[in-house]
Amino acid sequence: MMEALEVIILADGFVLSHARGRIREELRGEDLDIGQELTAFREKHGIGRRGVNLFVAEDLVYGLALELPLRTPDIKGAISLQLGLLLPFPEEEALSSFTIVRQADVYRVTIFAVRARLAASVIEELVEDGFTVKGLYPENQRYVTARMRRQKWALVMPGRQTKVLVFNGTSLQNRLLIVGDKFTSEKISELCGVELILHTDPPTGSSFVDAQPLLTEAPLLREFNLLPDSYRRPDYLKMVLVAMLALNLLAFAGAIWVRFDHLGNQIKRTEGEVAQLLPQVAEVDKTRVKIKKVEEFVTTMTNIGKNPDLIAIMSALTSNLPDDAYLDQFKYDSKSRLVAIIGYANDLTVLTGKLQKLGEVRLKSTTRRKDRFYFQVEIALHE
Amino acid sequence: MNSISRIMHRRNSRGLLLGVVVLLALIKLGFWLQESYQADQAELASRKASLARYQKLTGQIPELSRQLRLLNDRREKLAKYLFTGSNEENIISAMQLDIQAMVSTAGLEPESFRPLKQKNSQQVGGESSALGEVAIKASFNGTLAEYQAFLAELYRSPKMYKIEAVTLTPFKKSDLKILIDLRGYFLITAPDVVAAAEGGGGASKPVKDSGT
Numbered sequence: 001m002m003e004a005l006e007v008i009i010l011a012d013g014f015v016l017s018h019a020r021g022r023i024r025e026e027l028r029g030e031d032l033d034i035g036q037e038l039t040a041f042r043e044k045h046g047i048g049r050r051g052v053n054l055f056v057a058e059d060l061v062y063g064l065a066l067e068l069p070l071r072t073p074d075i076k077g078a079i080s081l082q083l084g085l086l087l088p089f090p091e092e093e094a095l096s097s098f099t100i101v102r103q104a105d106v107y108r109v110t111i112f113a114v115r116a117r118l119a120a121s122v123i124e125e126l127v128e129d130g131f132t133v134k135g136l137y138p139e140n141q142r143y144v145t146a147r148m149r150r151q152k153w154a155l156v157m158p159g160r161q162t163k164v165l166v167f168n169g170t171s172l173q174n175r176l177l178i179v180g181d182k183f184t185s186e187k188i189s190e191l192c193g194v195e196l197i198l199h200t201d202p203p204t205g206s207s208f209v210d211a212q213p214l215l216t217e218a219p220l221l222r223e224f225n226l227l228p229d230s231y232r233r234p235d236y237l238k239m240v241l242v243a244m245l246a247l248n249l250l251a252f253a254g255a256i257w258v259r260f261d262h263l264g265n266q267i268k269r270t271e272g273e274v275a276q277l278l279p280q281v282a283e284v285d286k287t288r289v290k291i292k293k294v295e296e297f298v299t300t301m302t303n304i305g306k307n308p309d310l311i312a313i314m315s316a317l318t319s320n321l322p323d324d325a326y327l328d329q330f331k332y333d334s335k336s337r338l339v340a341i342i343g344y345a346n347d348l349t350v351l352t353g354k355l356q357k358l359g360e361v362r363l364k365s366t367t368r369r370k371d372r373f374y375f376q377v378e379i380a381l382h383e
Numbered sequence: 384m385n386s387i388s389r390i391m392h393r394r395n396s397r398g399l400l401l402g403v404v405v406l407l408a409l410i411k412l413g414f415w416l417q418e419s420y421q422a423d424q425a426e427l428a429s430r431k432a433s434l435a436r437y438q439k440l441t442g443q444i445p446e447l448s449r450q451l452r453l454l455n456d457r458r459e460k461l462a463k464y465l466f467t468g469s470n471e472e473n474i475i476s477a478m479q480l481d482i483q484a485m486v487s488t489a490g491l492e493p494e495s496f497r498p499l500k501q502k503n504s505q506q507v508g509g510e511s512s513a514l515g516e517v518a519i520k521a522s523f524n525g526t527l528a529e530y531q532a533f534l535a536e537l538y539r540s541p542k543m544y545k546i547e548a549v550t551l552t553p554f555k556k557s558d559l560k561i562l563i564d565l566r567g568y569f570l571i572t573a574p575d576v577v578a579a580a581e582g583g584g585g586a587s588k589p590v591k592d593s594g595t
Contacts (some may be wrong), residue, residue, distance in 0.1 A: 157574045263423045270430040277437040284440050287447045294454040330551040
């Protein structure tokens with residue numbers, strides 16, 4: 001943008017500018033072929049660029065400020081109608097551009113218009129000589145740069161009539177015409193309600209701020225492009241950006257879809273594998289139940305235990321009974337391993353003493369009759 | 384709120400609102416996608432955990448089958464010591480006949496046999512078979528030698544009897560009156576299991592009814 005050629009259309013000539021005025025030539029006269037002049041300018045200064053921004057001197061621009069009701073059904077139609085009423089030439093012969101700012105109760109519309117024939121010949125000559133016309137703006141837009149983005153400021157542009165353009169940041173808020181030349185920065189500040197007053201050509205000794213430093217930066221050129229659509233070069237960058245954005249969105253959506261699809265497939269595959277394993281899992285459960293039951297059976301059978309060796313118990317009892325002992329009953333209980341004997345003997349002390357070898361002896365009852373001791377003894381057998 | 388309203392009037396409020404709405408919708412969409420993705424991931428993790436658990440379980444099948452085979456072998460061996468049949472009455476009858484045969488072989492003189500039914504203790508091996516037991520109170524007379532012979536027969540028996548209690552009292556001059564409490568064990572198998580067993584796949588065979 002810094003390198004773009006600039007042509008300012010004056011009432012009696014042109015100003016050719018490159019690198020924001022660092023290379024500048026003024027051409028005065030009638031019947032100038034701007035195409036050829038600009039070609040010569042390029043060759044003279046070794047400029048490679050062919051893109052041109054056209055600016056119309058502020059004196060040649062018609063600026064209008066309108067207020068339309070919020071309920072206006074067709075704003076463009078209303079603007080066209082107003083242009084037809086207010087312009088000093090037919091609306092069909094005008095190149096115009098406007099901005100709309102919605103305020104509390106109205107739309108504030110700012111319009112710039114130029115005679116079509118003023119710009120048309122210039123544009124055609126430039127195009128014929130191989131230049132690309134990027135835009136056609138009122139001259140005030142040359143001064144709208146990113147530096148002023150957060151400022152409230154006014155720009156004084158002297159001419160046949162002094163114009164004061166009031167900006168809020170980079171947006172034009174108002175355009176005033178001042179009659180006479182005896183005005184000061186303070187008066188304009190008071191009039192516009194803005195403290196920062198810039199002047200394109202400040203009088204010596206005035207307190208205006210010089211607007212020339214703004215020309216060192218690239219103009220934003222966001223508003224008031226008066227160039228008819230038929231002359232506008234397609235904005236390939238914008239198209240490419242939109243296409244890339246769409247492509248990126250598609251790619252992003254595709255990537256998300258792929259990830260979800262991949263995840264979904266993994267879930268399905270896992271589900272399938274789980275479903276395949278389920279019969280085997282059921283088989284495992286069944287087998288475990290069977291094992292448990294068979295184990296219970298085996299444990300029960302094992303816990304039944306051995307039969308007591310009754311012959312050995314009776315042999316041991318026989319060998320440990322005194323010779324004078326006689327048994328009336330022998331009873332054995334395998335659960336308690338208890339031997340109960342009933343009988344009689346001559347000496348109980350000898351009897352119990354001998355039976356101690358078999359186990360713990362408990363004398364349950366004794367009676368003495370005819371020099372014999374009748375006894376009832378329990379022996380808890382040793383393990 | 385008023386200052387926001389003023390800003391919205393000053394700027395291109397419609398575009399601003401549209402931008403905010405689109406941004407909020409995108410943020411919401413992003414959150415929704417993230418939540419959905421995380422939920423899917425959690426589901427996948429859960430499924431994978433289940434799969435790993437099931438794979439581990441199914442990996443045990445050979446070992447479990449081997450264990451079951453060994454246990455079934457053992458069960459079959461143990462079942463050979465049991466009376467087997469489809470009817471408890473028949474089994475008890477067969478059991479009495481068996482004991483009576485041992486008594487006769489030993490030379491004892493039988494007096495009485497009194498089986499006392501017990502309830503079946505448990506299902507066995509996941510099949511339609513149940514382990515049961517019956518208590519038998521028996522009394523007979525004979526000499527000590529005959530009693531010893533009976534015990535020897537009982538110990539040698541291929542069927543399982545558990546002696547629970549024995550009471551010996553002198554009887555007549557040289558004989559003994561013997562009261563013995565035995566416990567016999569048996570397997571009751573359902574008819575289909577019996578049929579399968581007879582077909583060669585089962586572990587035990589039913590005892591033919593012998594009558595009492």
